[in-house]
Amino acid sequence: MSDDKSVKTFDDILKQTDEAVLRALREWAEKIVTNAQREKRVYMEVPVRTLSNVHYDEESGVIKMGDRVAQREFLNVGHAKRFLQTALVAATIKDLVEEGITTSLRDVYYRIKHTIPGTHENTVDEQKESDKVIEDLETMLGFVREQLHVFSKGGKGQLAGPIQLEEIVPNPDGGVRTVEIDGENVGMGGWSVPPIAEPERVRIKNVEAEFVLVIEKSAVWTRFHEDRFWDEHNCIIITAGGQPDRATRRIVHRLHYDYKLPVYVMTDADAWGWYIYSVYKQGSINLSYLSTTLATPDARFLGLTISDYHEFGFPKTVKIKLTEQDKKRLKDLRKYPWFKHKAWHREFDLMEKENFKMELEAGSSKYFRFLTKEYTPAKLESKAFLP
Amino acid sequence: MSDDKSVKTFDDILKQTDEAVLRALREWAEKIVTNAQREKRVYMEVPVRTLSNVHYDEESGVIKMGDRVAQREFLNVGHAKRFLQTALVAATIKDLVEEGITTSLRDVYYRIKHTIPGTHENTVDEQKESDKVIEDLETMLGFVREQLHVFSKGGKGQLAGPIQLEEIVPNPDGGVRTVEIDGENVGMGGWSVPPIAEPERVRIKNVEAEFVLVIEKSAVWTRFHEDRFWDEHNCIIITAGGQPDRATRRIVHRLHYDYKLPVYVMTDADAWGWYIYSVYKQGSINLSYLSTTLATPDARFLGLTISDYHEFGFPKTVKIKLTEQDKKRLKDLRKYPWFKHKAWHREFDLMEKENFKMELEAGSSKYFRFLTKEYTPAKLESKAFLP
Missing domain, CATH: 3.40.1360.10 (Dna Topoisomerase Vi A Subunit; Chain: A, domain 2)
Structure with a gap:
């Protein structure tokens, strides 16, 4: 958490984080591919964020998430859309980081929203869907949304x-x-x-x-x-x-x-x-x-x-x-x-x-x-x- | 409207406005007293701010207020409370300007709110009452609320x-x-x-x-x-x-x-x-x-x-x-x-x-x-x- 005083230039600090995010994204995607090849099954592992996997930790005094992980499968009717959304948002984040752009949750929603060719189905219908996927990616990648170049609104503080x-x-x-x-x-x-x-x-x-x-x-x-x-x-x-x-x-x-x-x-x-x-x-x-x-x-x-x-x-x-x-x-x-x-x-x-x-x-x-x-x-x- | 480049120090600019506000307040109060002595009737003249006295001025392209003025009388059951509120807010503004303090509409509301001794009646019950009185004072004094040291909320811009x-x-x-x-x-x-x-x-x-x-x-x-x-x-x-x-x-x-x-x-x-x-x-x-x-x-x-x-x-x-x-x-x-x-x-x-x-x-x-x-x-x- 502490600011590292030894880092040489400011450019480096931001670059280091950006590179770490891109590395995590690549490893995350590679894991899906590797698992698919090994198990003949396309899925990603998403930490469970429902109340059942959340507890108040008396000692540290903060609300903490448990270890439970769910599998999100590509060839499962109940999971397919969320799987697709996650892949789309992950690709968007890769673009954002590579282009050095930050943007809002609302922008990300519009960016990934399109009608799936040959259907009347949209990739996302409401912003809360893409928001949830971004939260999933925060937990999967181990970086906060802001490090993924996405913010909520303009500053208020x-x-x-x-x-x-x-x-x-x-x-x-x-x-x-x-x-x-x-x-x-x-x-x-x-x-x-x-x-x-x-x-x-x-x-x-x-x-x-x-x-x-x-x-x-x-x-x-x-x-x-x-x-x-x-x-x-x-x-x-x-x-x-x-x-x-x-x-x-x-x-x-x-x-x-x-x-x-x-x-x-x-x-x-x-x-x-x-x-x-x-x-x-x-x-x-x-x-x-x-x-x-x-x-x-x-x-x-x-x-x-x-x-x-x-x-x-x-x-x-x-x-x-x-x-x-x-x-x-x-x-x-x-x-x-x-x-x-x-x-x-x-x-x-x-x-x-x-x-x-x-x-x-x-x-x-x-x-x-x-x-x-x-x-x-x-x-x-x-x-x-x-x- | 234009910034006066000839003013010597910054202190002066603010001081000039503050002094002009205090002068306007004094003149406004003196007029009430003079009128009372002359007409044996205590009242203030308040420009009418209802829709009937407002029109859209095609030429300048802005919404403008007409010339109609209403009398607010102290000894009129329908006016007395508003008269009192106006006097209380005017006194508060005098304090604010003299002390060099700016404050919020909400603060002014609390400042003038008290129970009238010997009654169960409050000077104001809701903020919109003091807000309206401040708007009255803006029109009567010819200064905007901000020059009277009162703002709405913290900056948003x-x-x-x-x-x-x-x-x-x-x-x-x-x-x-x-x-x-x-x-x-x-x-x-x-x-x-x-x-x-x-x-x-x-x-x-x-x-x-x-x-x-x-x-x-x-x-x-x-x-x-x-x-x-x-x-x-x-x-x-x-x-x-x-x-x-x-x-x-x-x-x-x-x-x-x-x-x-x-x-x-x-x-x-x-x-x-x-x-x-x-x-x-x-x-x-x-x-x-x-x-x-x-x-x-x-x-x-x-x-x-x-x-x-x-x-x-x-x-x-x-x-x-x-x-x-x-x-x-x-x-x-x-x-x-x-x-x-x-x-x-x-x-x-x-x-x-x-x-x-x-x-x-x-x-x-x-x-x-x-x-x-x-x-x-x-x-x-x-x-x-x-x-």
């Missing part, structure tokens, strides 16, 4: 603070150039986290910060940025504007694992915000095989909670009554093993009992700088984090 | 190309600093357009580009950026990732009016995408008083259309059948005066007749660089734009 980075950007006609990023000298929008934030494309050069503060909402992040919270508290502030994209989670993960920075997360006091915390922390069930690159199990929850409402004496006008959907989501949270801590269940109980939720912006009911000047410093001082 | 900018960022303890932006040397996420992009905060220093290409979707923008389309075609590429925020529209507007750059817009071929085009072009009905700062009526539509489907020979797999909602939205578009051009109605008819829509990503069904290497250059060459 915004970052500021004492950190120097370097983006390695391929030139359309070959080679790469580098773009220097100084996290202390970014505009009000911050550094826009790119759609792919793997070490071969985003190189962390220097980190002066002592911790990472993840803020759920972009508008709240703007307040922290405007107040130069990162300067006063020597930290990196980052937001993904709601549900985090993979690139933002990847940066948080890398800052924690490569630079040993503690990670604190701030969200609204509601089931949706708390779930977002758990996405940064544990990863999501259907991407369990990525937990080791995306999750940050040591992340701690800074706030907001219903206990905070009482402790910091918020006015009652900030209370928002729970909807049926809020209550349902809260029930869901109770079931997640990583929310099994007593401290969290006390908060769940409290929210249910008092029947309200609360937003980060509620801080402004006191004064505009309440979060940056009073609440967050107090939490950092007392270390009153939730697990 | 991403920009790249031959342009140099300077962000003027206030320091939390007074004064400002500047952040230099080189649009040719941004990372893969581009320059993140800040939540407030008024001339006193974002200074356009130098523009080499010859036109602006607005791209609806962030993922498609990423392809144009990766291919350095802006370099090959000497243009600025910008996206707001869907429905544009005000800051992104403001930057597009300023590049057109201050630098005379033609603006071309690319969206999906569907009613939603075409509506997004019209937001860049004409502004929206409820913000008609802002058309002159946000709209770019000279913008032209580059694509995608159903005609393009035929002209560029897309495979039929890219067709997406219209839903009932698509058809309904298409009907809505027909009613807008700025879509009254024959050329547009031909496209509406064609879409209805052929009963499908199409996304920008459909270009990848040909090859990944189809949009950047073939489609867009062909459109720019032929100048086959829609009005």
Whole structure:
């Protein structure tokens, strides 16, 4: 995971990964051919990604995938289409890597979509089919989707603070150039986290910060940025504007694992915000095989909670009554093993009992700088984090 | 509108605007007092923002507000609450400007929300009430919300190309600093357009580009950026990732009016995408008083259309059948005066007749660089734009 400081040029870093991906693709394809020749049967082995092969690993604190593997056969009516789709996507990825192009999941879907000659059957009908195949290929090849040159959407993340980075950007006609990023000298929008934030494309050069503060909402992040919270508290502030994209989670993960920075997360006091915390922390069930690159199990929850409402004496006008959907989501949270801590269940109980939720912006009911000047410093001082 | 090159320091630019806002606030409040003393009646005059006072101005091509003004009275049961809200928001804006803080609509809502002593009545119950009052104040004071230090959400826009900018960022303890932006040397996420992009905060220093290409979707923008389309075609590429925020529209507007750059817009071929085009072009009905700062009526539509489907020979797999909602939205578009051009109605008819829509990503069904290497250059060459 750690950035290799011995690699000579930036071009090399990206090239190394690209070559490793192409090698893995070739070996994967050759294995299908070899097996076919030996067993007279065309199939590929795909790790099982259903819930039955996923478990929460208490020790590491992440959702992990088991060892079960299924065979996807070419001459099986139930498998043939998925087999074909996998081959098409694999060929597309080979093109992308060879041409030095990155692209979106949606583009890959259109790229492989065509009508099979002589039939009215399409290779794919919906994007979720090609998305699933890309996930299969991630597990089969051992590279994350971003290393296969495929991203989801444009970047959503915004970052500021004492950190120097370097983006390695391929030139359309070959080679790469580098773009220097100084996290202390970014505009009000911050550094826009790119759609792919793997070490071969985003190189962390220097980190002066002592911790990472993840803020759920972009508008709240703007307040922290405007107040130069990162300067006063020597930290990196980052937001993904709601549900985090993979690139933002990847940066948080890398800052924690490569630079040993503690990670604190701030969200609204509601089931949706708390779930977002758990996405940064544990990863999501259907991407369990990525937990080791995306999750940050040591992340701690800074706030907001219903206990905070009482402790910091918020006015009652900030209370928002729970909807049926809020209550349902809260029930869901109770079931997640990583929310099994007593401290969290006390908060769940409290929210249910008092029947309200609360937003980060509620801080402004006191004064505009309440979060940056009073609440967050107090939490950092007392270390009153939730697990 | 034009950046004033004679202003000495950056601090001055922001200070000048802030002082003008404070002056306008004071004059506005004094007028209420003077009128009260003279007429024994406490009221404020609020420009009417309903549809009846809004019209589409053929000549300028923007939606404009008429002259009608309504009186909002303090001692009128139907007006009292709104009067109170307006006074509270005005006081909050005064604080924001004096303290040099910018904040979100949501924060302002919480700031003014409290229970009126001795009653169970809240000053505001929902954010839309304070939002409407801020819009009232924009029209009454003659400053846009951003100049009143209030933004909607964090920045959504991403920009790249031959342009140099300077962000003027206030320091939390007074004064400002500047952040230099080189649009040719941004990372893969581009320059993140800040939540407030008024001339006193974002200074356009130098523009080499010859036109602006607005791209609806962030993922498609990423392809144009990766291919350095802006370099090959000497243009600025910008996206707001869907429905544009005000800051992104403001930057597009300023590049057109201050630098005379033609603006071309690319969206999906569907009613939603075409509506997004019209937001860049004409502004929206409820913000008609802002058309002159946000709209770019000279913008032209580059694509995608159903005609393009035929002209560029897309495979039929890219067709997406219209839903009932698509058809309904298409009907809505027909009613807008700025879509009254024959050329547009031909496209509406064609879409209805052929009963499908199409996304920008459909270009990848040909090859990944189809949009950047073939489609867009062909459109720019032929100048086959829609009005």
